[in-house]
Amino acid sequence: MISWNFYESWVVQNWQYSVPTLAFALVLWKVLSYQAPQFEECDEEVTKVAPQNQTKKKLSEEEYIGEFQDDSYDEVDTPALEEKPHIPFYGATVILDSDPTKFYEIMNDRRSVRMFSDRPIDYEIIEKCVQTAATSPSGAHTEPWTFCVVQDALLKAQIRDIIESEELENYERRMSRRWVTDLKPLKTNFVKEYLTTAPYLILIFKQTYGMMENGRKKQHYYNEISVSIATGILLCALQAAGLSSLVTTPLNCGPALSNLLKRPKNEKLLVLLPVGYAADDCTIPDLTRKSIDEVLVKY
Numbered sequence: 293m294i295s296w297n298f299y300e301s302w303v304v305q306n307w308q309y310s311v312p313t314l315a316f317a318l319v320l321w322k323v324l325s326y327q328a329p330q331f332e333e334c335d336e337e338v339t340k341v342a343p344q345n346q347t348k349k350k351l352s353e354e355e356y357i358g359e360f361q362d363d364s365y366d367e368v369d370t371p372a373l374e375e376k377p378h379i380p381f382y383g384a385t386v387i388l389d390s391d392p393t394k395f396y397e398i399m400n401d402r403r404s405v406r407m408f409s410d411r412p413i414d415y416e417i418i419e420k421c422v423q424t425a426a427t428s429p430s431g432a433h434t435e436p437w438t439f440c441v442v443q444d445a446l447l448k449a450q451i452r453d454i455i456e457s458e459e460l461e462n463y464e465r466r467m468s469r470r471w472v473t474d475l476k477p478l479k480t481n482f483v484k485e486y487l488t489t490a491p492y493l494i495l496i497f498k499q500t501y502g503m504m505e506n507g508r509k510k511q512h513y514y515n516e517i518s519v520s521i522a523t524g525i526l527l528c529a530l531q532a533a534g535l536s537s538l539v540t541t542p543l544n545c546g547p548a549l550s551n552l553l554k555r556p557k558n559e560k561l562l563v564l565l566p567v568g569y570a571a572d573d574c575t576i577p578d579l580t581r582k583s584i585d586e587v588l589v590k591y
């Protein structure tokens with residue numbers, strides 16, 4: 293009978309050749325069998341409620357709707373909104389024009405402004421624009437927004453200090469070279485003079501959850517999308533009122549700004565908009581917008 297001894301085999305005796313060869317073969321196999329992640333054309337809808345005897349399906353980040361219920365949330369059997377009979381609705385009653393061109397012209401006129409005049413603006417105009425933003429739709433009508441309007445010069449200077457010191461870090465260390473390079477045509481840097489020259493700063497916070505009257509938490513579904521839509525409506529309202537603004541997302545400044553404005557811990561800063569009239573010597577990047585054919589797909 294032929295007996296085979298593993299320790300005396302060629303593979304073991306010549307381990308200095310066989311081990312690297314096997315390692316190389318393993319790496320090669322891994323490389324050849326690697327499949328690049330495929331772009332998913334359509335995400336599976338995961339709005340189903342898991343039956344009670346099944347564990348909840350984990351939602352991917354894209355489908356993330358807000359904090360999940362835990363014991364600190366209100367009990368699930370009482371809706372957050374009062375249950376009332378529905379009322380009739382006959383569609384839009386206040387319209388600009390049956391031709392949407394006018395509104396397009398108003399919005400096509402909007403540009404981001406980084407050089408503001410200190411020309412004063414009535415607070416009532418800003419208030420009305422914010423009231424317009426607050427007509428926005430929101431996930432399950434949770435209205436998860438807080439608009440902080442800052443006019444006080446000292447507070448604006450403190451906001452500028454916080455943002456400029458973080459932005460210096462951002463531009464010098466935190467942002468990738470690619471990012472800094474892509475911003476070059478916009479000529480932005482860590483100096484944000486507009487934070488003290490613009491008559492108003494509007495800091496828009498998303499409420500990641502709400503509070504019920506009984507002190508328990510209320511779920512705020514899709515709060516970031518809801519607040520982003522409200523921000524879009526605010527931009528439209530400001531533009532229609534003849535004002536200029538700039539959407540800014542000051543990286544890493546959220547906690548310090550929340551602290552400065554004494555915001556509660558369920559509120560997270562989403563964007564900050566300086567608002568005012570453009571300075572007389574204001575310049576803006578020479579940008580063009582995509583054509584309708586590039587952005588609209590007709591079916």
Ligand SMILES: Cc1cc2nc3c(=O)[nH]c(=O)nc-3n(C[C@H](O)[C@H](O)[C@H](O)COP(=O)(O)O)c2cc1C
Nearest residue numbers: 402403404405406478480538539540541542576579
């Ligand atoms: C989500 C978002 C974040 C932005 N963040 C900044 C920012 O932090 N600083 C800034 O100067 N501009 C910021 N912008 C403004 C864009 O640079 C600007 O909208 C873009 O260049 C197009 O120019 P337009 O607004 O004049 O059409 C931001 C815009 C958006 C929508």
